[in-house]
Amino acid sequence: MSILTTQNLSIGYSKKGRTDIIQSRLNLQLRAGELVCLIGPNGSGKSTLLRTLAGLQKPMLGKTFIDEREIIRLKQQEKALLIALVLTERIEIENATVYNLVSLGRHPHSNWWGNITDEEDAVIREAIEMVHLGHKIHQNINELSDGERQRAMIAKALAQDTPIIMLDEPTAHLDLPNRVEIMLLLHRLAHKTGKAILLSTHELDLALQAADRIWLMSADTGVECGVPEDLVFNGSFNRAFESKSYFFNASNGNFSMNYPMTKRVWVSGDKTRMYWTFRALARAGYAVVQDADVHILVTENGWLLNDKNISTVEEFLLELECIFADH
Numbered sequence: 001m002s003i004l005t006t007q008n009l010s011i012g013y014s015k016k017g018r019t020d021i022i023q024s025r026l027n028l029q030l031r032a033g034e035l036v037c038l039i040g041p042n043g044s045g046k047s048t049l050l051r052t053l054a055g056l057q058k059p060m061l062g063k064t065f066i067d068e069r070e071i072i073r074l075k076q077q078e079k080a081l082l083i084a085l086v087l088t089e090r091i092e093i094e095n096a097t098v099y100n101l102v103s104l105g106r107h108p109h110s111n112w113w114g115n116i117t118d119e120e121d122a123v124i125r126e127a128i129e130m131v132h133l134g135h136k137i138h139q140n141i142n143e144l145s146d147g148e149r150q151r152a153m154i155a156k157a158l159a160q161d162t163p164i165i166m167l168d169e170p171t172a173h174l175d176l177p178n179r180v181e182i183m184l185l186l187h188r189l190a191h192k193t194g195k196a197i198l199l200s201t202h203e204l205d206l207a208l209q210a211a212d213r214i215w216l217m218s219a220d221t222g223v224e225c226g227v228p229e230d231l232v233f234n235g236s237f238n239r240a241f242e243s244k245s246y247f248f249n250a251s252n253g254n255f256s257m258n259y260p261m262t263k264r265v266w267v268s269g270d271k272t273r274m275y276w277t278f279r280a281l282a283r284a285g286y287a288v289v290q291d292a293d294v295h296i297l298v299t300e301n302g303w304l305l306n307d308k309n310i311s312t313v314e315e316f317l318l319e320l321e322c323i324f325a326d327h
């Protein structure tokens, strides 16, 4: 079920009579219970789109509706009951605990700094539990790790109790385990709570794994929406991130560098070591082609090359160098 829809939305900036349209004619749908990742090259307009959808900036043209209501016509308080927005800026509050921060999420539902009722308290505690910060509930937010702080910000958005949560680059500045954890957490929350969660990210690999749907943004092709694998199969990823120096490798979902490959080898054998063998070969400038003169057999324990059993990548690259020096 679509909870947010756009109709011919154009986003951009208008200053001193000059208008810059970043994206136009966007017809998007955000569904309840789904995690949607908005990805695209730098400057393609991800943050601008999030801010426009959240009603923080006006569209250049077109409309955004939540249910039947046009977002730009709503009062601040009404918007805050529909969308919780988590931005990348660090919130600095003196002496605030996790509980204090998350309780700010209840602001649209109560009087500012009003007394927290038992009911409100239960919502706040539940939000903190959902992001697994129960053990840090009374800790000062300045004493949290970056990952914990991000989880506290998500708890604040949960406490706001809106049908939509939008997050601008929630995994920025986090290490890999925390990036994975935040992405999995958001995926679980979308499915468990039925909220629509939209986030922008540069984590292509994580987005491909965790998103129910991807909005793929590029300056040339606008926003393509779809289930991640469909966007891989139809070549959209390649088009959106086209570059001379790398390409999107549809076989593993990663970007691969375009190394200049001048030498040709043929590789066969054990599949588990194959991927890393290919990577090492590409970096060293070897193209893998069937029936090339030089054959590398990948075994369970190493490589067989030139009738020699080799146990490390370093050794087999050296051996290849010798072979090609003689060619």
Ligand SMILES: Nc1ncnc2c1ncn2[C@@H]1O[C@H](COP(=O)(O)OP(=O)(O)OP(=O)(O)O)[C@@H](O)[C@H]1O
Pocket: 013, 020, 022, 040, 041, 042, 043, 044, 045, 046, 047, 048, 049
């Ligand atoms: N306040 C502003 N006034 C005018 N132009 C702006 C403003 N903010 C951003 N832009 C321009 O809008 C375009 C899109 O910027 P935006 O920040 O939305 O892209 P993004 O996809 O989020 O980029 P990134 O991946 O680098 O965060 C850029 O060309 C940028 O220079």
